[in-house]
Amino acid sequence: MGNGGRMTKRFKSILFYTGAVALCLPPVFVFVWMILTGLKTGVQNISYPPRFIFSPTLENFRAVFQQYNFFKYLMNSLIVAGLATGISLLLGLPAAYSIAKYRQGRIGILILVARMTPFVSYLLPWYIIFRYLNLIDTYTALTITHLIITLPMVIWLMISFFESVPAELEDAAMIDGCTGLQSFLIIVLPLVRNGIATSAIISFIFSWNQFLFSLILSGPNTKTVPVAVYNFISYGKIDWAGIGAAATLIVLPVSVFAFFVRKSIVQGLTMGALKD
Secondary structure, X not given: OOHHHHHHHHHHHHHHHHHHHHHHHXXXXXXXXXXXXXXXXXXXXXXXXXXXXXXXOOHHHHHHHHHHOHHHHHHHHHHHHHXXXXXXXXXXXXXXXXXXXXXXXXXXXXXXXXXXXXXXXXXXXXXXXXXXXXOOOOHHHHHHHHHXXXXXXXXXXXXXXXXXXXXXXXXXXXXXXXXXXXXXXXXHHHHOHHHHXXXXXXXXXXXXXXXXXXHHHOOOOOOOHHHHHHHHEEOOXXXXXXXXXXXXXHHHHHHHHHHHOHHHHHHHHHHHHOXX
């Protein structure tokens, strides 16, 4: 490789890393600023110019749990996101397998349209139905509405995984005496376990962060953490320190979890994108 080739390769590397830093810097800055806000007092948060050197305090985090019962909201989010993810896998895996095996492209397009439709268009019908059934402020209502987010996501992520499974393996299993269900459970699902893990992780994160449905359909008993942040906003006052602490508690568990399973996510998405 000549000097020109090395210079071109070096220039591409510099351009790539410059673009990566430019894309990553804004969200990282916002994330760090959020944590710092939770570690400052109320006076320090509204001081001008902003103070970057200060004595951190955990009082805001303590107040979030003691005064606002934040642990209950965390449990509500965990229950709703867990139920939505579990049901989505239970229904979405067979649906994705059927679409992939029998080439049901039209059904796949309809599911994609349902996922792309603005969530606010579902809100009024869901509210009327759940109010009529007396399901407002229940885990049932929140779980069903979160399925609009998680179920299409599971289906569309898993279609490519099922398409990558060789049909010969299923044929061999059928010859050996397996039924269609046994072949699906014993042969196919173990081969797409990376995709299942990826779908479950991404669905859980999206459900955990869902705000609109939880805002309208939850209540004192089922309020989730994104909605609970409103506790820190009152008439004429915004508790920025409390919001920073609460937002950190909302984002940090999911971020830490995603960090430790990042290899599974990347591997799953990559395998799902590459087919023979």
